[in-house]
Amino acid sequence: MAGSGTAHLRDQDALLRVEHLVVEFPAGAGRRVHAVSDVSLDVLQGETLGLVGESGCGKSTTGRAIMQLPRPTSGTVRFEGQDLTRLAGDELRRTRTRLQMIFQDPISSLNPRRSVRDIVGEPLSIWGLGTPAERGRRVAEVLDAVGLDAETAAGRRPHEFSGGQCQRISIARALMLEPRLVICDEPVSALDVSVQAQILNLLEDMKARYGLTLVFIAHDLAVVRNVSDRVAVMYLGKLCEVAPADELYRAPAHPYTATLLASVPVPDPTVRPDPDPAADELDAELPSPLAPPSGCRFRTRCPRAAAICAEREPEIREVAPGHFAACHFALEPAAATSRHPWREESDV
Amino acid sequence: MTDPTNSAPHHRDFAGPPGTHALLEVEDLRTHFLTGRGAVRAVDGVSFTLERGRTLGIVGESGSGKTVLARSIMGLLPATNVVRKGEVRYEGRRLSGLAPSELRELWGAEISMVFQDPMTSLNPVVRIGRQITETMRFHLAIPDAEARTRAVELLRSVGIPDPARRLREYPHQLSGGMRQRVTIAIALACGPKLLLADEPTTALDVTVQAQILRLLGRQQRERFMAMILVTHDLGVVAGRTDEIVVMYAGRIVERAPTPVLFSDMRMRYTQALFRSIPRVTDPAHRRLQAIGGRPPDLAAPARGCSFAPRCRFARARCHDEAPPLVDAGPGHSYACWYPAEPGEAAAEAS
Numbered sequence: 001m002a003g004s005g006t007a008h009l010r011d012q013d014a015l016l017r018v019e020h021l022v023v024e025f026p027a028g029a030g031r032r033v034h035a036v037s038d039v040s041l042d043v044l045q046g047e048t049l050g051l052v053g054e055s056g057c058g059k060s061t062t063g064r065a066i067m068q069l070p071r072p073t074s075g076t077v078r079f080e081g082q083d084l085t086r087l088a089g090d091e092l093r094r095t096r097t098r099l100q101m102i103f104q105d106p107i108s109s110l111n112p113r114r115s116v117r118d119i120v121g122e123p124l125s126i127w128g129l130g131t132p133a134e135r136g137r138r139v140a141e142v143l144d145a146v147g148l149d150a151e152t153a154a155g156r157r158p159h160e161f162s163g164g165q166c167q168r169i170s171i172a173r174a175l176m177l178e179p180r181l182v183i184c185d186e187p188v189s190a191l192d193v194s195v196q197a198q199i200l201n202l203l204e205d206m207k208a209r210y211g212l213t214l215v216f217i218a219h220d221l222a223v224v225r226n227v228s229d230r231v232a233v234m235y236l237g238k239l240c241e242v243a244p245a246d247e248l249y250r251a252p253a254h255p256y257t258a259t260l261l262a263s264v265p266v267p268d269p270t271v272r273p274d275p276d277p278a279a280d281e282l283d284a285e286l287p288s289p290l291a292p293p294s295g296c297r298f299r300t301r302c303p304r305a306a307a308i309c310a311e312r313e314p315e316i317r318e319v320a321p322g323h324f325a326a327c328h329f330a331l332e333p334a335a336a337t338s339r340h341p342w343r344e345e346s347d348v
Numbered sequence: 349m350t351d352p353t354n355s356a357p358h359h360r361d362f363a364g365p366p367g368t369h370a371l372l373e374v375e376d377l378r379t380h381f382l383t384g385r386g387a388v389r390a391v392d393g394v395s396f397t398l399e400r401g402r403t404l405g406i407v408g409e410s411g412s413g414k415t416v417l418a419r420s421i422m423g424l425l426p427a428t429n430v431v432r433k434g435e436v437r438y439e440g441r442r443l444s445g446l447a448p449s450e451l452r453e454l455w456g457a458e459i460s461m462v463f464q465d466p467m468t469s470l471n472p473v474v475r476i477g478r479q480i481t482e483t484m485r486f487h488l489a490i491p492d493a494e495a496r497t498r499a500v501e502l503l504r505s506v507g508i509p510d511p512a513r514r515l516r517e518y519p520h521q522l523s524g525g526m527r528q529r530v531t532i533a534i535a536l537a538c539g540p541k542l543l544l545a546d547e548p549t550t551a552l553d554v555t556v557q558a559q560i561l562r563l564l565g566r567q568q569r570e571r572f573m574a575m576i577l578v579t580h581d582l583g584v585v586a587g588r589t590d591e592i593v594v595m596y597a598g599r600i601v602e603r604a605p606t607p608v609l610f611s612d613m614r615m616r617y618t619q620a621l622f623r624s625i626p627r628v629t630d631p632a633h634r635r636l637q638a639i640g641g642r643p644p645d646l647a648a649p650a651r652g653c654s655f656a657p658r659c660r661f662a663r664a665r666c667h668d669e670a671p672p673l674v675d676a677g678p679g680h681s682y683a684c685w686y687p688a689e690p691g692e693a694a695a696e697a698s
Contacts, residue, residue, distance in 0.1 A: 054553035162642045192409045193580055194658075197624040197638035204633070221554070226626040226634065245632035263558035264628045265583030269606045286523065 004038040005316035008242045008324035013081075014042035015213050016066065016181055021075035023058070023065050033289050035061040036072070037237040043181070043230075048207065048214040050228030050245065052221060054260075056286055057234040059217045063183045066215070067101055068092060079181065097127065100174035104186035106166035110158040116143070116169055117154040123176040138176070145209065146172045146202060164195035171202065175210060183215045188223060200227060221264050225249050233257050236289060236297040239316060243323040253325040253332075256298050296328070304329045369440030371574050372398040372421070372542060377434035379413075379420045385647045387431065390416040392598035392649070394434075400541065401572040405585030405606070408595035409621075411643045414578045417595070418546045421576075422461055423451050438542070456483040460535035464547040466527035470519040476503075477515030480534050487538045502533040506563055525556035529563065536567060543568065546578045561588060582622060586610065591679065594618045597644045597654035600673065604680040614676055614687040617655040653685070661686050 006019060023036040036058040043049045051059045065072040068084050077084040079099060087095055103109040110119055121139045124130060130138065140150035146168040158166055167187060174182055184203065188196040204227065207214060218224050224231055228245040233254065241254040252258040286301075287293050293300050299309040308328055316326040379391040391413045398404050408414040419425055421436050423443055436443040438459065443451070455461075463469040471479060480502060481495035490498075496515070503511035506529040519527055528548060535543055545564060549557035565588055568575045579585055585592055586606065593603040594615065602615035613619050623637040641658035650656065656666035663686065671683045676690075 054555065164642060192643060194409055194621060194624055194639040195642065197636035200626065201636055201638050222626040222628040225628060225632050226630065226636065228632055249628065259555055261628065263555045265581060265586065267582040267586045267622065267625060269586045269610050271587055
């Protein structure tokens with residue numbers, strides 16, 4: 001997997017179109033961390049793209065590179081038709097108002113010394129939008145939209161709120177300038193199970209109300225399926241598979257996606273966890289991003305790896321209509337389903 | 349409230365021959381932390397029994413008291429500003445009265461614990477080998493050479509390749525999953541009869557989590573070791589435990605044999621928690637049934653049911669009077685005034 005190529009990009013006008021994105025960091029002694037290596041993605045207006053993978057796969061780096069935080073090593077990021085990598089200074093700042101980000105840890109992403117009113121209203125004051133009274137009204141309106149009582153919340157500071165409420169404040173701040181695209185980087189993974197659902201529902205509501213397009217980055221496969229229209233799976237800086245959400249979960253074509261899905265614990269005791277001894281034989285070690293394996297980067301852990309996988313990097317290709325995978329031995333969608341029969345029932 | 353809640357050991361059906369003690373008996377255990385804001389009732393009257401070789405899942409969100417419960421059983425609590433009441437008996441012996449030196453005889457040899465973060469539970473400046481042989485030398489008084497041989501075997505049995513080489517390495521040279529395998533090897537080194545695993549896979553990636561859970565299950569069966577698996581994830585306990593207790597605000601709100609809990613959950617919190625989790629098998633964009641509000645403040649316990657402020661089914665009585673644990677069938681009890689009908693929860697969730 002772990003392949004390159006752009007076969008999965010669509011012809012339509014995408015709101016965001018990332019091509020051949022590469023992000024590398026110097027690691028001393030002339031070595032480089034290959035965090036993101038030739039990743040291409042597109043997101044249509046109104047769509048939610050889920051970006052999923054384990055730690056170190058480059059999903060957060062991809063999200064940040066789209067924001068130009070920091071700028072990617074190479075590749076293009078076209079947003080509303082403009083290449084962000086070529087913009088600088090004031091032009092970039094202006095464009096970025098329509099592109100916002102929500103982070104994992106809601107408490108550390110809010111300034112503890114400022115009131116919620118200031119935090120949420122800051123984007124307006126930075127851009128000098130509206131009179132103070134108008135700003136106040138806008139802050140109240142957005143706080144209300146994210147489910148906070150504007151009157152009591154506005155004067156308080158972040159420490160007076162729970163994690164879930166802080167995430168609501170972060171969402172309010174991201175919505176202030178009426179962005180078109182919001183990048184959510186693990187927005188619910190720091191939250192309690194019972195609060196997660198509140199925030200996921202809120203994101204869906206905000207998306208409908210403000211006509212947002214989302215890039216939703218997370219490691220939790222169930223969460224990603226819940227919010228996404230299309231899902232992209234990453235491994236060690238490469239894209240493995242892209243497909244409509246339900247399709248990808250029903251019939252994973254890439255062996256890595258299949259392994260991931262088979263690993264998710266299911267809250268159903270009639271499904272005994274897979275006692276498959278072969279699964280333990282798999283090397284659990286993620287190769288170093290300093291020296292990624294040749295050819296397909298997943299081959300060192302792949303049950304289907306063959307000689308060709310070390311020699312040639314698989315190109316991403318269409319394995320079923322709208323379903324793309326970068327693998328020399330992509331699973332037949334039907335075969336993939338029967339390997340994990342437990343996944344079938346719910347998908348009727 | 350002085351509760352009838354959570355008293356009386358259940359599970360006569362699992363008990364050993366008459367006259368023998370259960371492996372672990374916890375009776376009306378309370379652990380309160382004294383803070384500037386008053387007493388935080390982290391564990392507030394918990395009772396249960398665990399038989400030899402059985403696996404118990406303790407499920408709850410952060411702040412439900414599940415970790416403090418595990419630490420209270422082990423006797424790993426801060427020395428000051430803690431009020432601990434109730435009994436913990438291991439093979440009939442009261443643990444609460446034991447001196448630190450007596451507890452040390454027990455730790456590792458009889459009862460072991462695996463923690464959430466393998467990096468902080470391993471000593472970063474001591475080689476893996478010494479960390480594993482340390483407990484064996486202390487408890488088993490075997491020669492170094494034999495301890496090393498056993499350590500190699502242990503590492504192999506927990507799935508670490510090239511174990512002899514790994515013994516000479518330091519924790520930072522291992523990945524997170526490998527480190528957790530090492531902490532499991534240390535916990536198993538002296539053949540304990542009870543293993544407490546507190547969120548053992550929460551810090552790990554999902555593919556590694558699956559491997560560690562398989563490893564724990566295999567070791568537990570092969571050694572006929574009892575295990576308490578503490579987690580926030582209902583998926584983790586579903587296929588791997590004999591019995592589950594659900595905790596909320598320091599108390600057990602429902603307990604049942606695992607299949608029964610999932611098919612017949614009665615307590616409204618259990619039901620709400622179960623319904624609020626997104627499933628990997630559910631179609632995209634299915635509306636989640638979120639639980640409103642936030643987890644309770646343990647320093648200001650509610651007079652009534654602690655879940656009442658967030659419960660869709662709460663009525664006046666729920667706010668005034670704490671519900672006791674009542675029996676709902678063999679090994680199944682719950683604390684709720686207006687419970688789900690038998691089978692209702694499962695039917696609606698699917």
